Structures are given as structure tokens and as C-alpha cells.
Amino acid sequence: MSNTPITVAKGDGIGPEIMDATLHILKEAGARLDIEEIEIGEKVYLAGNSAGIAQSSIQSLLRTKVFLKAPITTPQGGGFKSLNVTTRKMLGLYANVRPCVAYDPYVRTKHPGMNLVIVRENEEDLYAGIEHQQTPDVTQCLKLITRSGCQRIVKYAFEYARRNNRKKVTCFTKDNIMKITDGLFHKVFDEIGALYEDIEKEHWIVDIGAAKMADTPEAFDVIVMPNLYGDILSDVAAQIAGSVGLAGSANIGAKYAMFEAIHGSAPRRANQNLANPSGLLLGAVMMLVHINQPDIAAAVHNAWLKTLEDGVHTYDIFKEGISKEKVGTKEFAQAVASRVGQLPEKFKPVTYNTAPSQTVEDTIYAASTVKKETIGVDMFVQYPPGLTEELGKKLEALTPEGLKLVMVSNRGVKVYPGGLKDTITTDHWRCRFHSTTDGAPITHQQIIGLLSSAEAAGLDFIKTENLCTFDGKPGFSLGQGQ
Ligand code: NAD
Numbered sequence: 001m002s003n004t005p006i007t008v009a010k011g012d013g014i015g016p017e018i019m020d021a022t023l024h025i026l027k028e029a030g031a032r033l034d035i036e037e038i039e040i041g042e043k044v045y046l047a048g049n050s051a052g053i054a055q056s057s058i059q060s061l062l063r064t065k066v067f068l069k070a071p072i073t074t075p076q077g078g079g080f081k082s083l084n085v086t087t088r089k090m091l092g093l094y095a096n097v098r099p100c101v102a103y104d105p106y107v108r109t110k111h112p113g114m115n116l117v118i119v120r121e122n123e124e125d126l127y128a129g130i131e132h133q134q135t136p137d138v139t140q141c142l143k144l145i146t147r148s149g150c151q152r153i154v155k156y157a158f159e160y161a162r163r164n165n166r167k168k169v170t171c172f173t174k175d176n177i178m179k180i181t182d183g184l185f186h187k188v189f190d191e192i193g194a195l196y197e198d199i200e201k202e203h204w205i206v207d208i209g210a211a212k213m214a215d216t217p218e219a220f221d222v223i224v225m226p227n228l229y230g231d232i233l234s235d236v237a238a239q240i241a242g243s244v245g246l247a248g249s250a251n252i253g254a255k256y257a258m259f260e261a262i263h264g265s266a267p268r269r270a271n272q273n274l275a276n277p278s279g280l281l282l283g284a285v286m287m288l289v290h291i292n293q294p295d296i297a298a299a300v301h302n303a304w305l306k307t308l309e310d311g312v313h314t315y316d317i318f319k320e321g322i323s324k325e326k327v328g329t330k331e332f333a334q335a336v337a338s339r340v341g342q343l344p345e346k347f348k349p350v351t352y353n354t355a356p357s358q359t360v361e362d363t364i365y366a367a368s369t370v371k372k373e374t375i376g377v378d379m380f381v382q383y384p385p386g387l388t389e390e391l392g393k394k395l396e397a398l399t400p401e402g403l404k405l406v407m408v409s410n411r412g413v414k415v416y417p418g419g420l421k422d423t424i425t426t427d428h429w430r431c432r433f434h435s436t437t438d439g440a441p442i443t444h445q446q447i448i449g450l451l452s453s454a455e456a457a458g459l460d461f462i463k464t465e466n467l468c469t470f471d472g473k474p475g476f477s478l479g480q481g482q
Contacts, residue, residue, distance in 0.1 A: 013265025014275035015070030021277035021333035028337035041072030093251035100237035109242030120230025138428035150188035157224035168200035168221040248283030259283040273328035276314040294352035305344035376434040376467035392416035400450035409479035
């Protein structure tokens with residue numbers, strides 16, 4: 001079988017030591033790799049490259065499509081862009097995969113039976129970075145959730161479950177509140193989940209789901225979620241598993257993938273043969289599965305588990321009475337390498353499938369067949385807080401062709417007509433107009449007419465949002481109380 005080219009960066013601090021240890025183990029286990037090494041991190045930043053990675057190195061990533069990355073040190077002071085965010089966005093790494101496993105009794109944990117994987121959507125949600133201050137009082141951040149993005153991440157979670165012998169995929173959303181955005185994520189989860197009959201499916205509202213995860217993580221197997229919840233909960237899960245120092249993570253895209261440890265470059269521990277290479281090694285195990293060397297991945301993973309249970313430990317997890325031998329980075333790597341071919345006895349041995357038993361084809365979203373109709377418009381205006389009736393009267397007095405005011409809301413709550421006096425208002429008002437003929441479509445020209453009449457009345461409009469139906473179903477939320 002031919003070798004797979006990969007790009008390797010040794011990073012900063014303890015990076016070079018843990019990368020050498022990892023590569024030593026992979027080599028001894030017979031991983032079939034052609035390694036291209038690139039430089040990233042502190043030196044590159046300090047040489048004036050604000051991204052921390054040179055163009056020539058990016059060419060290597062584009063060539064090999066697989067990146068094994070050691071942690072880097074981001075220099076103090078402003079102006080340095082996060083290398084992780086750059087790589088993730090540049091290479092379209094839409095899935096972040098983080099196994100959170102307890103290794104009781106060798107690593108202190110709150111939950112000895114914990115063994116779950118968080119699959120976090122990595123590109124969308126509030127992280128699209130589209131933010132505006134719209135009035136002196138009001139700021140907003142756009143939460144973008146796409147059907148195609150949900151399909152990609154949900155499908156990835158199910159394929160991951162299948163390939164890694166996991167039995168259940170749970171979805172976390174807040175679709176009781178965000179019925180359209182999180183509702184779409186949940187809906188796509190149900191649609192795609194139905195294609196995986198062999199895997200159990202469930203959905204939790206993220207708040208109670210998170211509480212359950214923190215309390216009884218054994219109840220979960222694979223959890224898939226939108227970006228923000230995943231960002232927060234993957235850290236919570238790694239922390240309560242006790243494995244922050246041992247956890248690896250994968251960032252996966254359609255063409256490219258990046259594998260790393262979740263910890264940083266621990267500069268104080270550098271160059272002393274102290275660091276624990278386990279996080280990066282477990283990242284490398286995920287890489288081996290990704291490049292279709294699951295036999296080597298399992299051999300490395302099992303040798304590592306055996307080393308752990310044999311009590312051969314680096315300083316960070318060494319415990320009197322439990323550990324047998326305190327070793328440095330190099331000796332730990334040798335201990336793992338010498339156990340390749342052995343299976344753990346206390347931990348359950350790991351197996352990886354050669355390939356998913358059956359891959360579900362993408363459910364192609366036929367956007368063109370969906371009938372969209374614009375049936376109204378929300379015009380947002382800046383107007384002093386508290387003057388609900390005055391604004392309402394001004395809006396009623398506008399005479400846009402074929403449009404009528406149906407409500408005004410403030411921070412989502414309907415305040416006009418017939419709002420409550422006690423509702424606190426800001427300077428940011430949403431004024432909803434529909435056709436004068438109930439339910440009839442409206443035109444762009446009518447929206448322009450509305451804006452012209454608002455302009456003539458001296459109203460400071462900030463933006464509009466079209467109110468559309470898709471195949472007859474409303475694609476917008478009602479005002480609270482509407
Ligand atoms: P850190 O993860 O580097 O260290 C936190 C603590 O854990 C330290 O006490 C350290 O000694 C210990 N530790 C971490 N990894 C260890 C290992 N493999 N073996 C033994 N002990 C280990 O976090 P930090 O100190 O906050 O950050 C240091 C630098 O790393 C910063 O420049 C930060 O920006 C960077 N960082 C990089 C990444 C990355 O490249 N993915 C991630 C996080 C932090």
C-alpha cells in the first residue's frame with residue numbers, strides 16, 4: 001500500500017518534543033506516511049507574518065490535505081491572527097471532533113465511565129462574524145444556520161458514529177426558542193438520522209442536555225451541535241472527563257483536515273523532556289482513521305491504553321500508589337512503541353472499521369424547487385425609547401402603496417398596537433408591514449415605496465428584513481405577543 005502524504009508542524013514550546021514522540025510511535029507502528037514539514041507559530045508571527053503561517057506552507061497543506069499540528073505560542077500583544085481560525089476558515093474545516101474520555105483511575109475524573117464525542121459545527125452560527133451596532137443602544141450578531149451546513153455536520157456525526165462503533169447520536173439545540181435557525185438544525189438531524197437505522201437518535205434542548213452531560217455523561221455517546229454550544233460544551237466535557245491534557249481533536253472539511261492536541265504549547269515545560277505527548281498522539285490516531293489506516297490507528301491507540309494501565313506515566317498524571325514509573329516524553333514514546341501489538345486489559349480495546357459499512361449519499365437540497373414569496377417586510381427604525389404611541393401614530397400615517405402596518409415590536413416583544421405600558425423599550429424598533437390584501441405577495445417596489453415614505457416622514461430606518469414564505473410556510477418568527 002502506498003504512503004499518504006501529510007503536512008506536519010512541530011509548533012512552539014513543548015510542540016517539537018511531543019511531535020517527535022508522536023512521530024516515533026507512528027513510525028514504529030508502521031504508519032504509511034510521507035511527511036512534509038512546515039514552520040508555523042511564534043517565529044513566523046515575529047518575522048512579520050500576522051497569520052503565523054507562510055504562503056509556501058499553505059501550499060503544502062493544499063497539496064497533502066492532511067495537517068498534523070503541534071501547539072503554537074501566540075506572541076503577546078495585538079495584531080496576531082489566530083492560526084487555528086485562519087486554517088479552519090481557509091480550508092473549510094466544518095467539523096470539530098473532540099472525544100472526551102475518562103481514564104480512571106490513572107487520570108483524576110469526576111466521571112469514571114465517561115466516554116463521549118462532541119461533534120461541533122465549526123463555520124456557521126454566530127461565528128460567521130457578522131456584527132453591527134445599529135443604534136447607540138443596540139448591537140446585533142447574525143446567527144446564520146444553513147441547510148447545507150447542517151446536512152454536512154449531521155451526516156459527518158452519523159458517519160463518525162458508524163465508523164467508530166458508536167451506538168447513539170444526540171443532537172443539542174435550542175429550538176424551543178430559535179425555531180427557525182436551531183429548528184433547521186434539529187429538522188435536518190431528524191431527516192438525516194432517519195437514514196441511519198442502525199444508530200439510536202435523540203434530541204435534547206441544549207440547556208437541560210448540558211446539565212445532563214455534566215451530571216451523567218455516561219448517558220451520551222456522540223453529541224452533535226451548532227458552533228456556539230459546541231464551543232462551550234466541548235471544553236466542559238473535556239474538563240469533567242479530566243482529560244484536558246490528554247485529549248486530541250480533529251477539524252475536518254470536505255477536502256482538508258487538521259489534527260492536534262487540545263492543550264497549548266506549555267512554554268514553561270519546554271525542552272525538559274517532561275511533556276506528555278498523549279493529546280497529540282490521540283489527535284494522530286484520529287488522523288490515521290481519516291487517511292484510512294484504521295489498523296495502525298487501533299494498534300497505536302491500544303498500545304497507548306496499555307502503557308497507561310501499566311502505570312508508565314509522565315509527570316502530569318503521575319500518582320503515588322497508582323503509577324509505577326515516572327518517565328519523560330521520550331521514554332513514554334518508547335514505552336508506547338514497545339507495546340504496539342498488545343491490547344489493554346483493564347480498558348476496553350479499541351477497534352476502528354476500515355470504512356463506513358455503507359455511506360449515505362448527500363441528500364441534495366433542491367433549492368430551486370422551493371417556492372419563495374415575499375409577503376411583508378420588517379422595517380427597523382431608530383426612535384427614542386418609551387415613545388411607543390408616538391411612533392405607532394407616525395407609522396400609521398405613512399401611506400406606502402398597498403402596505404399596512406401590522407405591528408411594532410421592541411427587542412422582539414410586540415408593543416404596538418395594544419402593548420403593555422411596562423415593557424421596557426430601547427431605541428431600536430421593528431415595524432412590520434404586510435399587504436393591504438391579507439396574505440398577498442408584495443413587491444420590491446412596494447418596499448422601496450415604504451422606505452421613501454419613512455424618509456419623507458423623517459424616520460431613521462436602519463435596515464429591512466423581507467418576510468417570506470417558502471412553499472407556503474412562513475420563514476419568519478412572529479413578534480412575542482403578536
Ligand atoms: P497550556 O495548555 O499550554 O498549559 C496549561 C497547563 O497545562 C500548564 O500548566 C502546562 O504546563 C500544562 N500542560 C499542557 N500541556 C501539557 C502536556 N502535554 N504535558 C504536560 N503538561 C502540559 O495553556 P496556556 O499556558 O494557557 O498557553 C500557553 C500557550 O499555548 C499560549 O501561547 C497559548 O496561546 C497557546 N495555545 C495554543 C493552542 C494551540 O496551538 N492549539 C491551544 C491553546 C493554547
